[in-house]
Amino acid sequence: MDGNLNALTTVFTEFYYWVTVVFMFLIHVGFCMYEVGASRRRNHMHTLMKNVMIIPLVTVTFFFFGWWIYWAFPMFPFFGGLNFEAGAANLPWADTMGPNSSDRITGVFWAAFLLFSWTAASIVSGSVIERIRSSALWVHAVLIGSVWWIIDAAWGWHYGGWMVQYLGYHDAYASGVIHAIAGGYALGVIVVLGPRIGKFASDGTPRDIPPHNPWMLAIGIFLIYTGFWGFYAACNVPIISAEAIDGQLTGITWTATNIYLAPTTLSGITFNFLMSLSGGLMAAYVISKGDAFWTFSGGLAGIITASAGNDLYHPIQAMLIAAIGVVIAYKLHYWVERKFKLDDAVGAVAVHGYAGFIGLIIAGFVLWGVPSSPYEGYAAINPLGQFLGALIMFFGLGFLPAYVVSKMQAAAGVLRIPEEVELQGLDFAENHAYEEAKAEIIAADKARLASKITPAE
Amino acid sequence: MSTIGYGSWAVDLADVGAIYPFQGWEMPMTIAGVIFWLAWHRIQFVRESAHLEEARQQALDHDRIQESVDRY
Numbered sequence: 001m002d003g004n005l006n007a008l009t010t011v012f013t014e015f016y017y018w019v020t021v022v023f024m025f026l027i028h029v030g031f032c033m034y035e036v037g038a039s040r041r042r043n044h045m046h047t048l049m050k051n052v053m054i055i056p057l058v059t060v061t062f063f064f065f066g067w068w069i070y071w072a073f074p075m076f077p078f079f080g081g082l083n084f085e086a087g088a089a090n091l092p093w094a095d096t097m098g099p100n101s102s103d104r105i106t107g108v109f110w111a112a113f114l115l116f117s118w119t120a121a122s123i124v125s126g127s128v129i130e131r132i133r134s135s136a137l138w139v140h141a142v143l144i145g146s147v148w149w150i151i152d153a154a155w156g157w158h159y160g161g162w163m164v165q166y167l168g169y170h171d172a173y174a175s176g177v178i179h180a181i182a183g184g185y186a187l188g189v190i191v192v193l194g195p196r197i198g199k200f201a202s203d204g205t206p207r208d209i210p211p212h213n214p215w216m217l218a219i220g221i222f223l224i225y226t227g228f229w230g231f232y233a234a235c236n237v238p239i240i241s242a243e244a245i246d247g248q249l250t251g252i253t254w255t256a257t258n259i260y261l262a263p264t265t266l267s268g269i270t271f272n273f274l275m276s277l278s279g280g281l282m283a284a285y286v287i288s289k290g291d292a293f294w295t296f297s298g299g300l301a302g303i304i305t306a307s308a309g310n311d312l313y314h315p316i317q318a319m320l321i322a323a324i325g326v327v328i329a330y331k332l333h334y335w336v337e338r339k340f341k342l343d344d345a346v347g348a349v350a351v352h353g354y355a356g357f358i359g360l361i362i363a364g365f366v367l368w369g370v371p372s373s374p375y376e377g378y379a380a381i382n383p384l385g386q387f388l389g390a391l392i393m394f395f396g397l398g399f400l401p402a403y404v405v406s407k408m409q410a411a412a413g414v415l416r417i418p419e420e421v422e423l424q425g426l427d428f429a430e431n432h433a434y435e436e437a438k439a440e441i442i443a444a445d446k447a448r449l450a451s452k453i454t455p456a457e
Numbered sequence: 458m459s460t461i462g463y464g465s466w467a468v469d470l471a472d473v474g475a476i477y478p479f480q481g482w483e484m485p486m487t488i489a490g491v492i493f494w495l496a497w498h499r500i501q502f503v504r505e506s507a508h509l510e511e512a513r514q515q516a517l518d519h520d521r522i523q524e525s526v527d528r529y
Contacts, residue, residue, distance in 0.1 A: 041529055092483070095475040133505060423522050
């Protein structure tokens with residue numbers, strides 16, 4: 001770091017991303033609480049462990065190859081080869097992938113993307129609770145967290161990605177690159193996995209399987225909201241000079257930018273985060289007739305719908321777009337559930353997948369003609385590019401690979417747990433140690449009690 | 458002798474790069490790391506399959522399942 005201004009900018013940026021990572025950890029805490037709260041008592045430990053172990057598995061694989069994919073794949077394979085030059089500093093054996101006095105940003109930047117990877121995998125985890133084998137889910141977690149989402153990020157969430165250059169794809173806060181893909185991926189898994197026992201009556205009517213602890217769900221989703229603040233901040237470059245961007249911007253004004261290095265402000269996205277949260281909550285309350293859990297999820301779905309364009313929308317636009325997305329996602333959820341007999345245990349496909357998909361398309365109309373990048377020659381934002389982008393995210397990189405891998409797992413008999421175990425509960429199978437220890441200590445206490453106290457006649 | 462290549466911090470930081478131990482061994486460390494990751498999946502898969510089969514056998518006890526279903 002040479003020069004005081006350069007040093008200050010570097011240290012500020014390093015610390016900025018580091019703080020966003022800490023905030024984003026709360027998303028995973030929230031997902032864990034939400035999933036465990038939604039599961040039945042006999043599946044607690046299994047549900048928790050299934051989600052917790054996403055953290056190390058996605059982390060190590062994102063270190064081994066996920067991070068390199070982001071830098072090597074922006075034009076690969078349709079419009080160019082792998083970018084080995086940009087990828088070199090992000091290989092697991094590069095000397096920048098560890099403590100290095102001449103590089104102060106790679107680790108925190110890696111971690112910011114990694115936390116998005118956890119989120120993508122955790123979204124899938126919620127929809128498959130109480131019947132998937134942990135080993136099967138963890139294969140999917142590695143695939144969505146360290147392969148598929150980061151390919152979509154290289155294509156559509158990178159200043160040089162081909163979707164940005166040729167389609168004018170715009171997705172500032174990841175309506176598509178995280179949420180639509182993860183929702184599509186979850187759909188691909190649950191289509192093959194099938195519903196939980198008891199989800200549908202014999203005539204096909206869906207039943208609600210109530211959460212065992214509504215309060216855990218409420219706290220979980222509020223933690224997800226909190227972590228989402230960090231997520232929004234992490235999607236920005238906090239401060240950069242026009243000269244450093246080296247695009248069409250002129251003058252000497254420094255700015256915050258979105259991931260495409262196009263100007264935005266932290267102030268603007270703060271307005272829009274809260275207004276889209278509010279629009280989502282209000283619409284969900286009305287459409288669900290005051291159902292608490294749909295209202296909570298609606299707040300999240302509202303933010304997700306508006307996220308594609310929340311770097312530029314007016315706050316009132318963000319609020320209305322969020323409301324529209326929530327109503328469509330809610331209706332679509334129940335239509336798909338009835339029509340295809342699908343069991344999405346936490347509504348992840350609707351809240352993340354449908355809302356993200358809708359958000360991309362809406363952004364194409366509302367931001368029609370807006371430059372997608374500060375660089376010359378890029379396509380402007382347009383409805384067709386956004387629609388194609390939504391299809392690529394939801395179906396191409398989400399649903400399709402999930403469906404194929406799940407089919408392979410089902411054919412090998414390693415996707416779903418046995419029916420007897422599902423009825424008995426997974427905490428008596430894979431995570432049996434907890435229930436066994438409980439039973440043992442209860443028996444010991446009862447024996448002690450019997451030996452010391454004589455019951456009253 | 459220092460595992461990080463610097464025995465003293467009497468250096469110009471502008472000339473300092475990597476400061477972790479055993480520089481030059483990154484590739485073998487990566488291979489070891491990948492083996493650790495894949496071995497974990499294998500161990501977990503085998504153990505889970507055994508646990509599920511054991512639980513499936515125990516679950517033939519109808520009263521036990523009934524108790525579990527009742528507690529939700």
